[in-house]
Amino acid sequence: MDFSILSQAVPALVQLLTGPHLLFLLVGVGIGMVVGILPGIGGLAGMAMILPFIFGMEPGPALAMMVGLTSVTATSDTFSSVLIGVPGGAGTAATVLDGFPMTKRGEGARALSGAFAASLVGGLIGAVVLTFAFVAARPIMLAVGFGEQLMLVILALTLVGMLTGRNVVKGLASCALGLLIGTIGSSQATAEYRFTFDTLYLSDGVPLVIVALGAFALPEIIDVMRQHYAIAQKDLVGNGWLAGIRDVIRNFGLVVRCSILGALTGILPGLGGGVVGWISYAHTVQSSKDRSQFGKGDVRGVIGPESANNAKDGADLIPTLFFGIPGSGTMALFLGGLVVIGVTPGRSLVTNQTDLIYLIIWSLAIANVLATGLSMALARPIASLTAIRFTLIAPFIIVMIFMSAYQAKGDWGDIVALFVVGAVGICMKRFGWSRAALLIGLVLSQRLEASLYRTVQIYGLDIFLRPIAIGILVLAVISILFAIRTRVRTSGDDMALSEASRRNVRPQMLFAGGLLVFVAAMAYDAAQLKFLAQVFPLSVAAIAGGLLVVALVGMARRSHSPGLLFDADAEVSAQDKAAKGTWFLVLLLAGLPALSALLGFMFAAPLYTYLFLRRMAQASVRHAIVSALGLAAFLMAIHVVFQAEFADGLLQEFVRLPPPFG
Template sequence: MDFLQPVLDGFGVVLDPGNLLYCLLGVTVGMLIGVLPGLGPAATIAILLPLTYGVEPVTAIIMLAGIFYGAQYGGTITSVLLRLPGEASTVVTVFDGYQLAKQGKAGTALGIAAVGSFVGGTVAIVGLTFLAPVVAGFALDFGPPEYTALALLGILLVATISSGAKIKALIAAGFGLLLATVGRDTFTGAERFTFDNLSLADGIDFVPVAMGLFGIGEILYNLEERHRAAKAPDSVKNVWPSRAELKTSAPAIGRGSVLGFFLGILPGGGATISSLAAYAMEKRSAKDPSRFGKGAIEGVAGPETANNAAATSSFIPLLTLGIPANATMAIIFGALLVQGVTPGPDLINSDPELFWGVVNSMYIGNILLLIMAIPLIGVFVRVLRVRGAILAPITALITLLGAYTIRNSMFDVVLVVVFGAVGYLMKKFGFEPGPLVLAFVLGTLLESNLRRSLLVFEGDLFGFATRPISGTLLVLFVAVAVWPIITSARNRRRQSQRVGANSSSPATDDAGSSDASESSTQKKENV
């Protein structure tokens, strides 16, 4: 009963009219942002950060969380109707969702996605409710060495598991760590990389970095990439799936819920990896894999369930360990810090109203999404007709105004513009901004805890291996770092063996034909 009381108190927090309103606002904005290709939840949360300063921390995080998991369903609409993923996590939905739409079953695909999203999100919230206190209790044993090892592992996982080239992800993460060192040294007071600029003496604030990379950078990139204007259909009919379709999709929804929950907990996992893994699992377990890519309902149900489950479970490492699992979680982490809240093992005891208020708001938010998703499809279809050339300048103006209102500083506006250009160039040359932001957020945590640990161990790096938790985390770090090298070497060896086998076959044939020729010549001579 002692465990249930804070949970019940959390429902009292979220049922406050003001918090309910912000929850509704968050999921509605999230769905809308998911519909607009390119402008994802990370960019939206970064842009809206200044608007959260005037409200209570729990209210602000409820809204930002609603934007995150609401966007997962919104991206489904464009994937199904336009063959254009609204979110990275809905890329695989294009394969079968669009084929269903061509068969006149767009409503069925969107309906089953809504059901799967609700089930996956709800299963993940239940898991979050029971698992988060266990993780937080375990993490109370964490000291500086453990946090150092965990931050290192988190940065490496994000850089190696994220989409795109691994080398580019590692370079982006290294640049993020470098940015985290700008400002005064917290131990000695010496200035680092400030170039005698007083505005940089206190370091680079997280908000302008996030607003520039994910706001201005995404806007510029999407304006350049949006060459073809997709035409939205006039209407979508028969949205609610039939009983037979629900029965066919039920196993995929069940598997996607479990898979998405566990992959969402991992740093670098998140909704995108979960949806890809769920699609692969459904195709592999299907009796007739050839149906996939031609309109298989399981190809929509599994990934859509998994990405919503992962979006919810990624709050576990954020709230209990203070480690963001993906770029969007890093921005929410920054929002918590700006609100004066430090995520970590003590949060569940020091601020239970915020912890359980945010967790329980997801129950309400998922119900609101299920209720709104189907009736609002017509509205979102109309939104798809709005030209990007109209939306982009308005969004950029809101971003710059928001950056100025944080501290009434033009320097912050300059930072947003600079990082906007950096974000555009990164996207242009294939660098994902996610590893940079995560490394920037974790950089301060890594540096401070590493230096504290070295003070405790008197400079002996082997001290990390003497503690069970930090030693285990470092072993995992080495395994994650070495495994791609081993895999790459193994693949090269197999490839060279195949090349060698292929090249030896013609030689054998030539030798055989030569022997046959010599034998024939000998016979003629004998005759």
């Protein structure tokens, strides 16, 4: 290892602060803030937007702009995760678990500022890690082969043990379901299609963002609509931002540990960005003494994942710059941007153009400081929106969720899938099945199957002769022992139980039975395929089926095992007779896709907003019209600036309309 190149760090900083770089960095940060705050847009759209402009630019300023943009979206998309429970992606879904309950308690500003302060620490640690890692990254990455990647995935999977919720059987079954859903699409080994019903939509599997939105955002919206007058059920607490910073200082060790975890997950190949938030969330739970408040609004559950998510951004650059392996969609576009400015990732960049590397690192650090400052300033005013009567903002959130979902593949299948996952998510929340475990299973499924298949092909049993692989496996075993010993397991949905959950068990058994039917159908479908395509889904289906049968038998026997019988609806209606029924609210949500199917989303969204505001919120005609027109203008702007597309309806089949209407 040659650390002498570290001496180039200072000239790079001077270059960054004196040239036009700083200006371009600011532009990048600005765009990143905007696309991050707008739900459904995200870093990917931001990168796509600037790519045409950077062609022919000097590499330095172009890199500053690209790094500025990509490194702040993980900070700015916290707004929607914390305040409205809509995750920006699978990775940020972990922030929702405690961030949203804090908002409901009126502590949105505190959650936000804590998240931002933690992001700052994470981002800076990410930059430091990048500084040293790029000297040593090549040997590290060459030591981590497919066998070691398999062990890393297994280690990550063991963390589910902390997030199963109160009932371990149901939690593990949820995880197995996630693994099983992840096998939908073409099999990596044989390219055979699994459970796709001959649709092209499913041929590449269910998009992660759809599951994150369906399993987390939709159930939360329903929940708020059912019970609450505003998102914040209590008066907004204090000024917020000082409290958040204090939280971070108090838990500084945790923030540093999570940042390092995030950075490591970014550097090591094989895990991918989606799981970072969850790994650090599980670690946060694992390492805390008092675990009773997790899932109910423990600030540690916010600052842990946020610091890790931001640290990962810096580390993500390592596989991208060294091997051209992008860890995320945004990084894939970043890679495209590198080529456009004439920089090829790989050996020569890392050895001959270290000045550019330092420019990237410093840009990363400065962008993080800028983003934190901006976000802190915005936290209080934006958080105050949560005190508004919820029916007044609900239609906008619903529109955003469906719009975000459609950006996944630009296909009506996105909306259908969102609805199906949403319905399952609502049931899981109601009956106490861990959605966190489901999402972790899903995120890791393809990686687990792929690395398993590659390891068997390349190493066979020789994998147990590789010391690093064994080391990681030992860690996994320790992690499992830890999970077995622990007493409190959270899934983010826990509530006090009364006899109400035990009175009517039929809906709970019906849901579990439905899951069992799905597992059986997947197994039947997989059994038709070649050995390499069926071995993984069949094994997972057997585990999932076994766990579901255990759960069903327990339910039928009215077992008293903790959390097995659980019905949030029954608990709520036992307390509050006036609460609206779940299925009425689901129908209310279905109104938007139904209208879109007729008129196309661009017409349906403003109309839905108008009707919703008039009927549900009893808003004045003027208020409703102004809101609907404002939304239409916003959608237009998104279409023009970010080239977002909207779903077509029946109308567009018959009449040709100019975009974005058709």
